[in-house]
Structures are given as structure tokens and as C-alpha cells.
Amino acid sequence: MKYAATIITGIRMLLTCFLLFTIPLTPTFFLLYISCGISDVLDGFIARKTHTASSTGAILDSIADTFFLIVVVIKIIPVVTLPTWLWSWSLIVLFLRLLAYLIGFIRHRQFISLHTYLNKLTGLLLFLSPLFYLFLTLKTLGLLLISVAVLSACEECLIAFTSKSVDRDKKSLFIR
16 A cells, blocks of 8 residues: 555556557547546545655656646647647746746755646646537637646746745645
């Protein structure tokens, strides 16, 4: 039970590898995609409930999340034409995220990715976006995602800049 959360994170990485070989927006794609999402929620839940949460586990989770995001982008971008404004705002969000990581590294000498409420909301919206894409216009979905992602990235920059110590589980800039 001690390594259950880490094993589930590893399974998510393996499922993400399989996702690379699927056709986007097909039933197989969505089955693997949703399985990755469930495993992402499950590993953190199990780690907290079994009191086996660790900084190494949090880092592995962030790596698995990043790997999943990269694979999904590789699979989805060729089949969805994004307008220039959405690309521009996505690059701004990426810049803010990289800035937060750089600030965290300079101030604390380590890679820091936070599990704030806004980051979790951004992740959830990103995760659900291929499903929402089936029902919402790209403009509506894009505005929603970019709005939350910009707020989330700005909050992470501010936390990285103002925090005296590393707390990857900090919930918000506004909560002590």
C-alpha cells in the first residue's frame, strides 16, 4: 500500500504512452484519455488517505501531468484548427508558467509546480476540453480556458515570488 499512489502515477504514464498511438477523438482515445484523468485523481487521493504523500510523489505527479498534456496536444492540435488569438493567449500562459518555474527555481533552488485550486481548476477544464469541444464552440471553450489559465498562472507567479518556503500543496494566494 505504501507505493500504491506511485504505481498509479506510473500507470498513468503508461496509458499516456498508449494514447500516442490512438486516433484523436475516437472511442479508444476517450477511453485512454478518461482513464488517465481518473488515475490522476486517484493517485493523489490514495496518497493523502494512506498518508504516503511525499515531495517525490508530487514531483512525479507533475511530470506525469506534463507528459500527458504534451501527448494530448500532439494528438489534438492536428485535428483542431485554433484561431490566432487562442494561440497567442496560450503562449502568454506558457510564458507565465515558465516564469513561475524560473522564479521558484531562483528563490528555492528547485523545480516548483503548485497544486493550487486555480491550477486544479485549469487542469480539470483542460482535461474536459476534448469532451466540451463536442458541445461548445471553440471560441466559448477557448475564452473559458484562457481566462482561468491566465489567473492560475499569475497566481502561481505571485506565490513563487512571495513565498518564503516551498509548499507544493498551497491552495491559493488568498489562503494561509
